[in-house]
Amino acid sequence: MIADTVWDAHALLTSVLAARKPPRVLVAGYSMGAQVALLLAASEPRITHLVTMVPPHIDPSLGEIAPARHMERVRQDWLLLTANQDDFAPVADSRALFDTSPSRRKTHKTFDSGHALPREYLDEVRR
Numbered sequence: 001m002i003a004d005t006v007w008d009a010h011a012l013l014t015s016v017l018a019a020r021k022p023p024r025v026l027v028a029g030y031s032m033g034a035q036v037a038l039l040l041a042a043s044e045p046r047i048t049h050l051v052t053m054v055p056p057h058i059d060p061s062l063g064e065i066a067p068a069r070h071m072e073r074v075r076q077d078w079l080l081l082t083a084n085q086d087d088f089a090p091v092a093d094s095r096a097l098f099d100t101s102p103s104r105r106k107t108h109k110t111f112d113s114g115h116a117l118p119r120e121y122l123d124e125v126r127r
Contacts, residue, residue: 039067051079054083080107
């Protein structure tokens with residue numbers, strides 16, 4: 001399902017960008033959507049900005065759907081939002097993804113919450 005979702009998002013992005021090439025292409029995702037966003041960004045250099053909120057930890061042994069296997073290709077401007085009480089997306093695992101990315105402009109913000117981030121996360125996204 002994850003691989004198919006990434007493929008669908010890539011096809012949609014290709015279709016949209018065929019008609020027009022905007023100066024900024026932002027992809028955002030929350031939880032499993034963040035996993036999809038990371039995988040899409042790793043394979044799509046036309047994406048310029050990335051916002052991921054609490055991407056779940058996926059063991060690299062699960063193959064192509066594990067973001068950790070692709071992070072060396074995530075070069076977009078990136079905002080990563082995590083939570084320090086999240087059982088699905090431990091901060092240490094998200095931080096490892098963040099540190100592996102060669103992106104030159106990236107920000108990591110952690111909230112004192114579980115997987116459901118507090119409303120203040122929207123302020124970070126807007127910034």
